Amino acid sequence: MNKKYNTLLRLEAALDRILCGEPQRIAQSRKLSVRAVEVESGLGNGSAYYYTEIIEKITKLKQESNSPFAVDSPKHQQAKWKQKAIEAERLKNKFRDENITLKNINSQIAADQYKQMSSLKEALLRILALEKKIEELDIELVETKRKKITLLK
Template identity: 40%
Template sequence: MSKSENTLLMLEAALDRISQGKPKRIPATRKLSVRAVEEEANLGNGSGYYYPEFVEKVKQVKTEIAAGKGERVQPEIQNVRLKLNEQKRIKQNYKEKYEAVREQLANFAAAQHHLNDKLVQSLARIEELEFENSNLKEKVTELNRSKIVPIK
């Protein structure tokens, strides 16, 4: 057997172990890929790509595994688009929450300003009433003093 035949046999054996869910060198939870099969076969990076029919077999096994689990294998661009749409949805959700909180903050600030204005007006009115009260007390005192008559 030549070296390329040995390599192909090692790759095939590794693919079989992974498809059965009993890998030796990689975690069983790892996604199936040519690189995962290469690591399971203890081969170098890219050595599986010398065998295009093997790469197609890996893709076919990956599709079969996904079909067995009820999943649909999607091309990478669709996965990226789905992730992008999910990120856009999350960003829009945060933006809406931010705008709602910002509007609520503006309402609180307006209410605070309104209350502060009322407080200033009330304090000014209290000062006016206290001044008027002191003037009235002085007048009452003057009136009471004018009613006093000397005793003879």
């Protein structure tokens, strides 16, 4: 088996995959052409033209059918679009549920934060009241100590 024979086998295998509607490297909707077979087989541009039997086979298949080989049937396209619509609906519902969950978490966090802020304000007011009380008691203590001072004669 030489290199030319291996390349011919690759081109024929690529052509068969395209005709069966199961290409690996090109889109199924791509029309049958020499370039499509080259890309599907993984060969470079123009490499199929060295193999006249492949070129003849491709042109013969193209002439037999004016429509592209890889075009999906309408029923297959309907099923594909229906599948895409179902997938889109599933994703939409998933993200809607996730959005609702995140909104609930966000509202819970906001409620907790409000509760903490109100507790902090209450604690701050209590601290201010206690500081004021300490100041009043210090003043009272100073006054009582001053009254207890006796003069030495």
